[in-house]
Amino acid sequence: ISLEAVDAFIAELIKSPASVADLIGPHKDLGEALYTLASLFLGKEDAGARAKILDKLADAMSRGLVPKARSALAERILSEIRGGQRFHPESFERELETMRKLAQQLVLGACQHLSIDQVTDAFAARSKRLVSQSELEPFLETLTTPHERLNWLLRIAENIVGVSAKRSVAGYVRAQLISPRTEGYYSSEWAPPLARLRAIAELQAAVRKCHFDRGEESNLVEALSIVAAHVADRAQFFKHLAERDTGPADKALGVLRLLEKGILPAGECDERAKIFVLSLLKRADFIGSLMSEGRPPAERQARAEELSMLLKKTGRTPEVQTAAEGQTSAA
Numbered sequence: 001i002s003l004e005a006v007d008a009f010i011a012e013l014i015k016s017p018a019s020v021a022d023l024i025g026p027h028k029d030l031g032e033a034l035y036t037l038a039s040l041f042l043g044k045e046d047a048g049a050r051a052k053i054l055d056k057l058a059d060a061m062s063r064g065l066v067p068k069a070r071s072a073l074a075e076r077i078l079s080e081i082r083g084g085q086r087f088h089p090e091s092f093e094r095e096l097e098t099m100r101k102l103a104q105q106l107v108l109g110a111c112q113h114l115s116i117d118q119v120t121d122a123f124a125a126r127s128k129r130l131v132s133q134s135e136l137e138p139f140l141e142t143l144t145t146p147h148e149r150l151n152w153l154l155r156i157a158e159n160i161v162g163v164s165a166k167r168s169v170a171g172y173v174r175a176q177l178i179s180p181r182t183e184g185y186y187s188s189e190w191a192p193p194l195a196r197l198r199a200i201a202e203l204q205a206a207v208r209k210c211h212f213d214r215g216e217e218s219n220l221v222e223a224l225s226i227v228a229a230h231v232a233d234r235a236q237f238f239k240h241l242a243e244r245d246t247g248p249a250d251k252a253l254g255v256l257r258l259l260e261k262g263i264l265p266a267g268e269c270d271e272r273a274k275i276f277v278l279s280l281l282k283r284a285d286f287i288g289s290l291m292s293e294g295r296p297p298a299e300r301q302a303r304a305e306e307l308s309m310l311l312k313k314t315g316r317t318p319e320v321q322t323a324a325e326g327q328t329s330a331a
Helices: 002-014 017-024 030-042 052-062 067-082 092-108 116-130 133-140 146-159 163-177 180-187 193-208 214-235 237-243 248-260 268-281 286-290 297-313 318-330
Strands: none
Touching: 002 017, 002 067, 017 030, 030 052, 030 067, 030 092, 052 067, 067 116, 092 116, 092 146, 116 133, 116 163, 133 146, 146 163, 146 180, 146 193, 163 214, 180 193, 180 214, 193 214, 193 237, 214 237, 214 268, 237 248, 237 268, 248 268, 248 286, 248 297, 286 297
């Protein structure tokens, strides 16, 4: 009988923001306060220093002794997530980190008082505000290079939820990619050509992790491949590969290793790389270069096996497959 009355009292207390603030004590910002509220709701003991009465309250919630209070706390948490106050006004990085960790905790703690759909909708509303022009553009202006801006935009996209929010970020990424400043940046010599191509390939991989709409993802990957093709052309990347003072087998193995590790961007660059490998495989001196007599038998065997493995992993075309089978069989 007493517990039912206490439950109703705590529920009313939690509905008041001022009372909640008194209950959990001072916190640096909303993010820290929400971690404490989430730990109470989930009945966790890892919230750091907190009053002993809160440990008792967390235990009561985890045991289902105060259902009204737990339901009120769930609504209070959702209300704060949907609200306009930033978790960490001084840090965009911490904002994303808290969004991700808090969402994971609440989804894992979903129950009759807090559904996954409610959590998703609340974070979708927060995500939409976070990527609004007034929030996002001032942050982007603090970043120096197009590469920094693209990295951050994709990091934001990976950590937010909601179709509308992701579409907004995709628009910012698209605008960056069609900017002459971006192409000029990647074509400039701030790093060796291969390092710049690798940076673009990593951006493509990041795009695929963002869960954009499939058509949007395809468009962004293609836009990055166009930037990469300009980099390769300006640096005469494939011409320099062809002119290296090594045998055709070493050149082929080197390019195949780049493809296997995902260092060359998808699109025109990796297609040109496969054409380059095919031209090497068709050379009359390829097998002699691969299995030169000056190498120990074990090394020659290892080179032949590596060539076969790399060709299988890098999505070889039928034409490359035919040429490769002939060479590896001879080896």
